[in-house]
Amino acid sequence: MTGNLDRRAFLKSAGAAALVAGASGAFAAADKPSVQPNLVIVFPDQMRGQAVGVAGEDPVVTPNLDAFAAESLYLPQAVSNYPVCSPFRAMLMTGHYPHASGVRNNCLSRTTPYNCELPRNARCWSDVLSDKGYSLGYIGKWHLDSPRPPYVDCKNNRGKDKWNEWCSPDRRHGFDFWYAYGTYDWHLNPMYWATGTPRMKPIFVNQWGPEHEADLAIKYITNAGGKYRKTGKPFALVVSMNPPHTPYTQVPARYKKAYEGKTDRQLINRANVNLKGNSSGAKLALAQIRNYFAMITGVDEQFGRIVKALADAGLEKNTIVLFTSDHGNCLGCHDQPTKNNRYEESMRIPFMIRWPGKIRPRKDDLLMSTPDIYPTLLDLMGFSNAIPKGLQGVSRGELFRTGKGARPKSQLYFWIPVAGPSGGRRGLRNHRYTLEINRQKNKPEQITLHDNVNDPFQLVNAAAKLPEAVAKMTTEMNARLKEINDPWLGGADRKA
Ligand code: CA
DSSP states (O other): OOSOOOHHHHHHHHHHHHHHHOSGGGHHHHHSOOOSOEEEEEOOSSOOTTSSGGGSSSOOOOHHHHHHHHTSEEOTTOBOSSOSHHHHHHHHHHSSOHHHHSOSSOOSGGGGGGTOSOOTTOOOHHHHHHHTTOEEEEEEEOOOSOOOSSOOOSGGGSSSSOOOOOOOGGGSTTOOEEEEESSOOOTTSOEEEETTOOTTOOEEOSSOHHHHHHHHHHHHHHTGGGOSSOTTSOEEEEEEOOTTSSOTTOSOGGGGGGGTTOOHHHHOOOTTSOTTTTOHHHHHHHHHHHHHHHHHHHHHHHHHHHHHHHHHTTOSTTEEEEEOOSOOOOTTGGGOOSSSSSSHHHHBOOOEEEOTTTSOOEEOOOOOOGGGHHHHHHHHTTOGGGSOTTOSSOOOHHHHHHSOSOOOOOEEEEEOOTTOTTOEEEEEEOSSEEEEEEEOTTSOOEEEEEETTTOTTOOOOOTTTOHHHHHHHHHHHHHHHHHTTOGGGTOOOOOO
């Protein structure tokens, strides 16, 4: 594929290098511009896979994502295998399932004693790209460090649990441009640490987070003033937006206009939100669905700006762009407030990847799992030899490129208590069923099976009616857990 950098981008980067460098010694990079593809990953937090127009499920307004999906490989069956923040992020960064990634639960002060954070010595995909000479930028939410006293003074650290922590430069895994935070949920007044910002002096901003981050991402892409990345070198940029995460009211009013004139029932079209009763789920959905969708419309607009900046800079053809999310959101489905459960609204995430001329635009029902993202990206970028040995994730690069090759038959599901890692919940999802086995203290294991074809809203536990399916799914789940050395199979812990 090499030699694909288009002429406009070449002239632009060569010219910029000449202006910045000015001396002959520095011309080597510009004379021989990168032919390696760039990578841009944009992932908002808590955006369910159903909440994109092209999915044809939620009545959400996402014109930019719909247009992007038409140019992408779109995987509507992609899931977050452990649908909560830090475990997803660690699977994404390390290519390992939670026991091997080092992050078995969210990073917060309560889990700090269990070393629940991204290990300093993990070999992340960003470490690999850094070694290959890439410039690496990270913008937005990171949430992979354990908070430690004295805690950073900010709103997310004033309750019993402390959430936010600075990421020290030696824990940034190759990202040389940094503008991020651990956890901070004031989307209209977000905070960040820039590359050289000291821990106790974070930057506070008066702008909606995704808009602020898109502004910066555009500067990074255009390399404004040559200040953001190495000229003439390929780059990888992550933009990790916090909305549509709670609190849903932290959204600019302009994005709510798209939903004016729609009734509640039109917006809440999922049969697993019980609007007839007075349930907590119905109350939550009625109160927040407009805000949730407005946030997604805002994320869509900001994503559209980033994609346009790539085209304007002549970088569209040589840049792989992935749009996804760390997990979904029930928002009242099954009376569940948010995520961290087996339901489709929690597990399914948007997943669209675009690389013009290299990945044919199409929709595919591939059962994509989170740890597979790392090896797949490196494979696509021409670095399959640099994928670390023993990585649990499997490259789907060949499937992405050609649609051919071995396909995964299922996806694992996890919920792991930090104090009892062989307990909690495990599950398996395939094109037909979702199985969950729940270990609770002093109780028999609780088994749930959803027939997602005949019962797409997962209203029924069909486990008792379909014992053969339960047995088959359990056997496959155990085999897969054995492959990744999950302590579940030891079975000692029964802690809820
Ligand atoms: Ca999250």
